[in-house]
Amino acid sequence: MTRRQGPGRFTVGLALQGAGWHPAAWTVLPRGDGTRLTELGYWRDLVQHAERAGIDYVTFEDAYQIEGGAPDWEAPRDLAEVSLDATLLAASLAPLTKRIGLVPTIGLTHAEPFHAATSIQTLDHVSLGRAGLRAKLSASAAEAASFGRKSSLGLDAIFAEGTDAVEVIRRLWDSWEDDAVIRDESTGRFIDADRLHYADFEGEHFSVKGPSIVPRSPQGQPPVFALAQAEESFDFAARQADVVFITPGRSTVAELVATIRDAELRVGRTGEPLRIVADLEIFLGDEDGSTEEHFRALDERVRADSGYRSDTRVVVRSNVITAELIAKYADAGLDGVRVRPLTHGDVAxxxxxxxxxxxxxxxxxxxxxxxxxxxxxxTFGLVPRPANRFAASHAERPGTAGSAATRAPRSSTQAAPARKAHRA
Structure with missing residues (x-):
């Protein structure tokens, strides 16, 4: 048996998307549930059930256009489901849960990093340290058209911008030192402004001053998740993520792990290695062999010549065979598995x-x-609460408030983030 790469235990997560990842999943929802996809109770029941069973975290998909099916496959538009804002959904579920991690997806190609940073900090506060961010980058021209603010970029520009966006987010997460809130009635100061710091990020894609409007959250740096399937995305994950989702099927687990470690060396990653988690789509059934027949019946509703396709391995098997496959992932040294249920029933x-x-x-x-x-x-065996990058320089100057380059002014006015125009 191979030791896992990270010091944490083997994790099990659920990737939730509407009625399921199959575009025809809504056709097999329990009676009445089809109208509940936009109701909080539908999601509450799923996540609370997963929490009671010991699932470590759930991720919530997000999209900027109407779509259905796996990331590399387009379903007929009339099969597509409704989508809810992933971060708002996670925040709504935070007070209704106690232990399970909540990881919304944010499309950083179009979302402002300042807003993404404060949203995840808020989620981390209200969940008492159970928040994460799945950073999604998009080359979709349709998504770009939905915003109308910029045209679709090439891959190099998309990943360069995404790398900058996460750097901005991480700086903003550290822009308040842990003891910045002092509530000193004798002086009338709620905040020690000397312990607030500018992000001061100047790059090709963003110019962000900061600091954040939200105090440093329980985890300090909520973990960043990324899905990696090509060289650019492997490098992006190696530079900026804490956890990377891989998609076995086209490549073996061993090949993908080697690719991740090569990317870490190539970009000069320091500190903790990436935690590597395999994505797995499941359609579960009985031991009588009828599962594949039921899947074909579901597939026929897609109205596509080749049926359902996925970007990762799809397991249309019994529960026992699925457990055996996950056991092989654990033996191969992975840090966990994230399961994408193809239908609502596959969650339970x-x-x-x-x-x-x-x-x-x-x-x-x-x-x-x-x-x-x-x-x-x-949960992922990461440093529980990383040191604040700005507090280190602050501590080097006893009796001072830090350098003028990073210290925020004693003012209640928040410096607003600005976005630079893209280079033509």
Whole structure:
């Protein structure tokens, strides 16, 4: 058995998307649930069920256009589902849950990094340290047209901009030192402004002053997640992510792990290695062999010549075979698996039947509702609360408030972020 790359335990996450990842999933929803996809109760039931079963985190998909199916496949538009804002949904679920990590997707190609930073900080506060950010970059011309602010960029420009966006976000997350809020009644100061710092980012794509409007959150730096499938995305993850999702199928797990480690060396990554998690799509069923027949019946509703296609491995098998595959991922040294249920029913099937099989194999621990809620960073074996980058320079100058280059002024006025125009 190969040791996993990171010091954390093997993690199990769920990627939630509407009625499921299959574009015809809504056709097999329980009666009445089709009208509940936009209701908080629908998502609450799914996430609370996953939490009780011991699932470590859930991710929420987000999109800037009407779409359906896996990332590399377009369903007929009349099969596409509604989408909700992922960050708002996660924030709504935070007070209704206690232990499970909440990771919304934000499309950083179009979203302002200042808004993304403050949204995730807010989620981290209201969830008491269970927030993460899945950074999504897009080359879609249709998404660009939805915004109308800029045309679709080439891949190099998209990933360069995305790298800058995450750097801005991370600087803003550190722009308040941990002890910036002092609430000193004797002096009438709520904040020690000497412990607020400018992000002071100047790049080709952004010019952001800062500081954030939100105090440093429980994790300090909520973990950043990225999906990697090509060289540019591997390098992006190696530069800016804490956790990377890989998609076995076209390449083996061993090949993908080697590619990730090569990317870390190529970009000069320092500190903690990337935690590597395999994405797996599931359509589960009984041991009688009828699962594939049921999947074909679902597939026929797609009205496409080649049926459903995915960017990762699709398991249309029994619960036992699915558990065996995940066990192989654990033995191969991966840090976890993120399951994409193809239908609503696959969520319950996985958490109620497959996860207990993983417990029996010693791959995951039984859920312990009495245990103190772990931060999402701790779940992945990351440094629980990284040191603030600005506090280090502040501490080097005893009796001073830090350099003028990074210190925010004693003013209640927030310096607004500005976005530079893209180079033609």
């Amino acid at each position: 099937e996985f958490v109620d039947r497959v996860r207990p099989m993983l417990e029996a194999r010693g791959i995951v621990a039984p859920p312990n509702p009495r245990e103190k809620s772990p931060s999402l960073r701790k």
